[in-house]
Amino acid sequence: MNSPWLNVPLADYEGHMALPGIEQAQLLSDIFSSALAQFSPRSVAVIGCAGGNGFDRIPPAISRVVGVDLNPRFVAETEARFKDKISNLELMVGDIQSHEVAFAPVDLIFLGLVLEYVNVESVIPRMPSMLTASGHMVTVLQLPTVGDQQVSPSPFTSVQPLGEVIHLVPPVRLQSSAEAQGFVQLESRNVVSKGGKQFQVQVFAMPPNPAVNTDAAR
Template identity: 45%
Template structure:
């Protein structure tokens, strides 16, 4: 089945995520920046990188790997960051069904990825690109009673995601990560003004 992500213009996605009523672009960027400051990795992979949200929070001398299913998103990320980040690597791939060859990194950031890629497939890919002793950081959307899983906005193209999004509980991810060879490092949670909450989990690759 064709992924709806292939038909959502980057402007729609970024516009939606930047809406004050959504606020998820800043949240994801902040979480990536916080974890980069905490761990000081020499290399970072951002899965579902879109147009490079959060890349500016990574020191430009580090190796930065971006992966996304939409080639137009990857092209935009290249246009925005290739001249700034000399060690930037970008890959167009559906990690649910294919695994591009990527030299392992110290930190893998998966912000709102597991909602769209089955955990087993995603974790298999993460394991292949995360160094032993490296870190997986995941951001998961938590359910909110009375609110749609996909926030309402003027950007109607995002409504197509309602047919494929699947919320994964932190407990589900922790169990799947343990089976895939990841040890839980930390638990955190952030709540946005919209009322939506997100769980942040970090894991060590063993």
């Protein structure tokens, strides 16, 4: 695979995401932490884990953490940072669009600013098999901002080629794709970064199975 993501040093990516006026790393960490507090999952998967942004906010009660990223250097750094802090850490290198990347079901899947770089209609159908029956999928999409580039200018020039492959995903398109797989959208809210860019946070779940009518079986 010849993806520009493979050419971005982690230090450049993290430096770019943390720049004053961008500050998207903190935004994603906050959204992730909020989802953990809201749903209290026992297991979680972060697709596009980069260097483990937000992993420091995972509580000890979570017994299993899965991290997936396309860039092997990102995954190696995540392992170095968290292998001694998270007891059951599963890390894998690969493209979430590929069936070669799969993991046992978790209670929460987090996709923060990932769907802009993949085919949504290829990725979302794979999510139900990797989610427990009562689990949740939390996504963060970048929204169009009038007058702004999709990838903000910064001194970290290695991230600029990402602007050639990013494709913003309308929240309604994501909702439609998720609902086609049986998901129900529980929440959709707009958030604004300190840099002024807008993002949409959406929460999905599978509907509960109909209760068995035990009286009818008697």
